[in-house]
Amino acid sequence: MRKLASIQRIKKLEPIEGADAIEKAYVLGWQLVVKKDEFQPGDLCIYCEIDSLMPPKPEFEFLRPRGMRIKTARLRGQISQGIAFPLSFLPAGFEVAEGADCTDALGITKYEPPMPACLNGVAKGTFPGFIPKTDETRVQVLQDVLDKYLGETCYITEKLDGSSTTYFLNNGEFGVCSRNLELLEDAENSMWKVARELDIENKLRSLNGNFALQGELIGEGIQGNKMKLKGQHIRFFNVFDIDHSAYLDFDRFTAMMNFLELPTVPVLSTGYVLENDIEELVRKATIKSTIHKDAWAEGIVIRPVKERIELYNNHFVHNRVTFKAINPEFLLKYGE
Template sequence: MRKLATVREISEVKPIKNADRIEVCVVDGWEVVCKVNEFKPGDKVVYIEIDSIVPDCKTFEFLRDRKFRVKTIKLRGQISQGLIIPMDILPPRTYKVGEDVTDILNIKKYDPQEEKERKLIKQNPPKGKVQKWLMRFGWFERYYQNKQEKILQARRFPDWIKKTDEERIQNMKPEFDRFVQEGVEFVATEKIDGCSATYGLKKVNNKFEFVVCSRNVRLNEPDDNCYWNVAKKYDIRAVLESLYYTFGGNYDGGNIVIQGEIVGPGIQGNKYERDTCEFYAFNLIIDGCRTSYFFMSNRLVSKNIPCVPYIDYITLPDSIQKLVEMSKGRSKLANISREGIVCRSDDISFKVINPDFLLKEDTE
């Protein structure tokens, strides 16, 4: 589960040009605008990430107009991402730097895709007069709830596939410093603002099991939604079977997975202005091992499955702020700011979100 609110330490305080009442506080790789002299380097604080929904209470009253959502903003030309709150917001006790306090503060994640997923798996209430009448009896209520639980169980994300959720580089300051020191090279690809989809094939008792998933949920039955429509459009099951026999071997328990982003009508405002749903792969995983971008693109593009656009082969600059600047630019899919970049090297990967995209495109 993502840590939306954590105990952090102020590493630096910087002035803002032509601003007397506000300054920039730095926590790990994040820069947050605060009141002058509110914090100093070394202070222990609570940091709340962007895309958090804070509770409706006096402390966060200033966010009411934003529906209590923490967003990327710009003040006096300075990007500010997240909130820094004094430690006295927490119940009195000793807290360690890095400790997760999300549940303590009752903070939730802003996630439009998760809301759509809930609609896909919502429980069905009893239908008809007979079912409603039978719900008066405990034995039938238990039977009905058990049946609904089995439905939800079948929709749970497969345990043999890792969900897609890249960490933001701002939360990886120690790792970032090590990557810079060691000169680690990364493949940078465009991060696409769509909905995450996973397609997997596993051999069970000498038969193939094909799964279609959103980011968090397995969608069992073929349906008229973007995930199944993409599976049909690109004939993904046939592609997976072909790749399985070529690279995955032929043994029970073997599996192969394609993960990517879907863009198109009804998805994130259709920023890329597509007439139909399109799919762009970012992961090809064979028996639990993620292949390189170039291995993936060489195999999938030949089978008419597009991959996320390649940007460059890079080493990291000497600061996270400079890397954030590198994330800026135009999308290769449309005339808009790109959402950011994803950097990958062997088993290491992280995302760098373009703040210009968040300011211009994220208008909800």
């Protein structure tokens, strides 16, 4: 899955208007600012993605004012996502190869935002193994996927900035899960509150099968409530058929949501023909939210209208072709 730090090639370099000491580099599908003359086109480097949490080592000490975290930045008007370091930062003996994952070798971990109090719960157990976790790969590392699926008819949804929530019914047992845990029922936990308010258990039982519903919990007390909502709400984006270990196609997903009378994430397009252009996809993601017109959307999620499975690619959860483009303006405004 995601490599926070890896050996990558500097594809090209471009000047930044009015800047003498820095220039723009292209790595994978990312654009970032580097020191002028530190790299040449074709050089290998250590590329660290945004959300990387760097260890307290002297070479990373300049990041301490930022909490050792790599974030999206704007430097001399240029959006910069990630940091490139020279290969000399690698520990002795590390085998250098393009694409090699050096996250663990450098002691880098992933930044995780603190859990809001309303979402804290008592763990019943780990996340169930019969349901895939929710996760989307960023388009900037998926050039090979865009090459292969160019022209595929896809649907686009708004990516909501909330808390991933899964409800399931499996062999008669109803469960509620956060991103990583199954939770015991708790009257103070927002995921359970919403489940009871929307009667999700009984709705799942009406399907006469084993299914999981996955969505984003948004509203008061969650991720700063950027959309200024009253109360807490769930918007669904997945239905997973547990018996067949498969996600529902878009048409079946929307039909089931209508039957259950449950809300989905905002659907922006149902007939988008996939382009092979990472920069254009990021531009498509640079939009205001359809839920609150004055707030930046977090971005977009793109999926084929008919589910596609990619067996020979380790980018995807459950081998499902699905990915996100994150709005850089959202990242800049909210310090992400």
